[in-house]
Amino acid sequence: MSDEPLILSASCSNKPGIVAAVSKAIFDMGGDIADLQQFDDHGTGQFFSRVVFSGATAPIGAQKARDLLAPVLAPFDMTWSLRARNERRRVLIMVSRFDHCLADLLYRWHMGELNMEIAGIVSNYPRDIYPNLAFGDIPFHHLPISKETKAEQEAKLLDIVKSGNVDLVVLARYMQILSEEMTEHLAGRCINIHHSFLPGFKGAKPYHQAHERGVKLIGATAHYVTSDLDEGPIIEQDIERVSHRDTAEELVRKGRDIERRVLARAVRAHLEDRVLMNGMRTIVFPE
Numbered sequence: 001m002s003d004e005p006l007i008l009s010a011s012c013s014n015k016p017g018i019v020a021a022v023s024k025a026i027f028d029m030g031g032d033i034a035d036l037q038q039f040d041d042h043g044t045g046q047f048f049s050r051v052v053f054s055g056a057t058a059p060i061g062a063q064k065a066r067d068l069l070a071p072v073l074a075p076f077d078m079t080w081s082l083r084a085r086n087e088r089r090r091v092l093i094m095v096s097r098f099d100h101c102l103a104d105l106l107y108r109w110h111m112g113e114l115n116m117e118i119a120g121i122v123s124n125y126p127r128d129i130y131p132n133l134a135f136g137d138i139p140f141h142h143l144p145i146s147k148e149t150k151a152e153q154e155a156k157l158l159d160i161v162k163s164g165n166v167d168l169v170v171l172a173r174y175m176q177i178l179s180e181e182m183t184e185h186l187a188g189r190c191i192n193i194h195h196s197f198l199p200g201f202k203g204a205k206p207y208h209q210a211h212e213r214g215v216k217l218i219g220a221t222a223h224y225v226t227s228d229l230d231e232g233p234i235i236e237q238d239i240e241r242v243s244h245r246d247t248a249e250e251l252v253r254k255g256r257d258i259e260r261r262v263l264a265r266a267v268r269a270h271l272e273d274r275v276l277m278n279g280m281r282t283i284v285f286p287e
Contacts, residue, residue, distance in 0.1 A: 003059035005034060005052050009273045010073065010080035011283075014040050014047035018076055022051060025072040029065060032056040037285045041278060048276045048283045052085070062087075081273070089167040089271055090119040092160065094174035099130050101172035101193060104260040105267065106133065114264070115271055119164040122157060124176055139164075145176050154182055161186070170267055171225065173259070180227040187226070188277060191270060193263040194230050195255055196221040196237065207255050211248040218242055218251055220258040222266030224282075233282045235275055236266040 012018070019038060026033055035052040054060070062084045073080055095102045102121070108114045120139040123129075127140045141160055143153040161169065171192040183190070195201070196219045201209040210218060219239035226232035238258050242251060269275050269284055276283040 003055050003061075005054045005085045006031075006060065006062055006065050006082055007085050007273045008051040008053070008065075008069070008080065008082045009049075009276060010051075010078050011046060011048045011276050011278075012076045012078040014045055015076065018047055018078075019049070021072055021076070022049070022069075025069055026051070026053050029060055029068045030055055030058060031060055031065070039283055039285075041283075044279065046278060048278065050274060050276070050285045083273070085272075086115070088115055088117045090165050091116045091168045091170060091267075091271075092119045092122060092164065092166045093170050093172050094122045095125075095172045096123065096175040097125055097129065098173045098175075098256075099133060100256045101260055101263050102130070103133055104264055105170065105172060106135075108264055114268055116168075116267075119166050120160060122160065122174075124174075150179070154179055158182065158185065168267075168270060170263070172263065177229060178225060183225050183227045188224060190225040191222055191235065191263070191266055192225045192230070192232070193220060193222050193259050193266070195219070195259070205248075207251040208248045211246070211251055214244065216241060216243065218255055218258065220255065220262040222262050224277075233277060233280055235269060235282055235284060236262050238262045238265075 023033065031053040033051060033053045036049070038047065038049040040047055062082060066082050069082065093102060093105060105114065109116060109118060118138050120141055121135065122141045122143055124143055124145045126142050143156055145153055167189060169186055169190040171190065173193065195206050207218070217239050219237060221234055222236040223230070223234045224232040238261060240254055240258055242254065274285045274287070
């Protein structure tokens with residue numbers, strides 16, 4: 001391998017010859033495939049693929065690869081994207097009072113586990129509510145929300161997204177509901193994390209509600225945001241068993257841990273182009 005790997009993500013109606021055509025096109029441009037994953041959804045008739053490849057003897061370059069692949073993929077009416085694996089996405093993190101997910105994302109970013117640039121942090125609380133977090137020179141935007149200011153603040157948020165060339169918005173326990181217009185603008189590039197129980201507990205203090213009902217499992221779900229509250233396409237989930245010995249406060253503690261790791265896995269999968277949309281579902285290829 002002579003240059004930084006390229007990642008091709010693609011989907012289309014399934015038909016014979018797709019993998020052969022893509023493999024041949026990569027071979028003809030002097031590429032060598034390092035990883036190829038595919039999935040045929042027999043229920044919808046859709047084909048999904050993620051291909052990682054590099055120049056075998058000489059660098060190819062992302063734009064050159066796009067130009068050479070375009071005529072090959074066009075007959076399949078394929079939805080596809082291609083980028084260099086080292087290209088960092090610009091991520092805007094939104095948070096409210098609970099900062100455990102924000103702290104975890106910052107730590108993983110500092111450690112190099114998340115290949116991203118943090119374009120900024122948006123909160124409906126002032127910066128001094130997070131005294132233990134080191135933001136450095138990351139831009140911090142305080143956008144307090146009330147019923148009267150919601151539209152105005154969302155306009156400012158939209159300006160932050162556009163002016164900051166933001167690729168992905170992460171709601172790291174941002175406890176405000178985005179408008180339908182905002183969710184449409186961020187479709188497919190806004191990830192939310194929330195608790196997920198059986199049964200579902202909505203409203204205030206969900207872990208306390210769960211404790212009162214004697215649940216045996218708690219969990220969290222990371223999903224793309226849509227206008228249907230907490231019902232967008234699911235990217236990642238996890239659970240943990242609990243018992244009658246756990247207090248409501250212990251459920252909160254365990255819940256924070258689950259939320260952190262579920263959100264981090266979802267963000268990482270998105271950044272690595274391992275998530276493809278399949279209607280209201282997702283295809284998430286493993287690492």
